[in-house]
Amino acid sequence: MTATTSAPGTDTAAVRRAISSTPRPQRPGPLSAALTFGWRGMLKVKHVPEQLLDATVTPVMFLLMFTYLFGGAIAGSTSAYLDYTLPGMLVMSVLFTTVYSGVSLNTDLTKGVVDRFRSLPIWRPAPLLGSLLGDSVRYVVAGTVIIVVGVALGFRPDGGAVGAIAALALVVVFSFGLSWVFSVLGLLMRSPNAVMNAGFMAIFPLTFLSNVFVDPATLPGPLEAFVDVNPISVLATASRSLMDGEPDGVAIVVSLVVAAALAAVFLPITTRLYRSR
């Protein structure tokens, strides 16, 4: 190392060169900034695959457990049950993944990364919109995994590949709406773990009290009434109809309206919190 009076390890001349050689570039446009955040989201998917794995393994386990343990009892045969439950399992799998949108936002907040982004001269919503891009990759992967596992177990939807893709697309769009709910949680709670717990505490019971696993006609009256109006049931019905190749227009429209309503309420709250926290 060259002998200087400076601290060992720093090459003062290089530091000064690095500091002085910076003409300020033109600031990026809104789209470019958002896409850069999207790229960040992709990098995270690449570097932290555990998170994606967590979110996909649970639904796959559920799929196996329900199909082979209860499938015969619920639907008469495992293959009949698989036909019934897989479109709902798709919903569950992707919706679970939305909780992680809130978790990663909270991680950014508690690590101070949000402060850094907010001190930059960029379009304010760029970080939030960009992260949707990374999230959408997670959603698609989580959904694809469950469909592929289903097909491997013998699931053959009447709607074919087109129906399956349409169902996946619908569920992903719904998730865009739902993810803002968890973003709000992510901005309000103290730690990533707290967000995870609260998120799953909300989404687990909602998923079980839906028609994902059982036909609500078999349930006692009041419960059936709840299950019927549960948005997750509606989404699962829509997903099922698309996979069956007989799209249920009402269920699809209601799902989209619910997603839009969630976004309309929770997106503004998210941006306001993000700006002021």
Added chain:
Amino acid sequence: MATGTTLAIEASGLRKSYGATRAVDGVDLAVPAGAIYGVLGPNGAGKTTTIRMLATLIAPDSGSASVLGHDVVAEADTVRELVSLTGQLASVDEELTGRENLVLLGRLLGYSRAAARTRADELLEAFDIAEAAGRLVKHYSGGMRRRLDIAASIVVTPRLMFLDEPTTGLDPRSRNQVWEIARALVAEGTTILLCTQYLEEADQLADGIAVIDRGRVIAEGTLGHLKASVGTGALRIRLLDGARRAEAAELLERAVGAVVLDPDPAALSVPADAERAAVGVAELARAGIPLAHFTLDQPSLDEVFLALTGRTADDETLQEDVA
């Protein structure tokens, strides 16, 4: 330019409360451009909250501030183009590599992909993190993380930089590296607002200093002023032979001033500046009293606080000790 009074930061009556907590309670600051200005204060004094207002992250409840001539509320966007923030938490993305962190910032500041990569590599090289550039930041040491954090703040050299406790938790070597970088930044024309709890850090780096406590500025000036108001440090001596302490004390009493006897039977100390301390040590040598060890202490932040507020920086602890 004509006058030497260009101010990088001007704040008056800044206030910010969180519920019943008055985090910042009427802070006035006048920070000259082109130097390092230290904001010294104990835990919870309101340093970070002040910086967050000046860096446009939160709006003040009342009061006003301008940074390089631009109002932090009305012209927040312009301020953001001129400043960068190295927060108290090393705010780098742990789930990305060091290089990716810098490329990300470069892209967000408007560099092309290629230019952002070139810039990232240049900074990694200069800041001694090149060899870990491809590793995820969560595996970095504290010192590397902090250097990366500072590098991320100067992807485009800011006119003003906020450094919030940049060396807390670092070992002496890493701390020196950070100080070196701060000095280089100032040499290249950046103004730095440095928050710290360490008097030594302020001593090493800062030209002007404000001491804040409970959300208010309680003293302001150069470190020289501050120390003068606190009094000098102390010459601390350990004798080889404890039996000669009385003799040494008498001698120092005459040559330097009021001696304090330590619980350790071979140790004693006397408040002194460097000159008086040299005289004292010379007198002991002349009298043939052998020394095991001597040091000249700076006044500590605690002593500064005691002098300025009549209580130590960490009052609660003190009371517990007494009880």
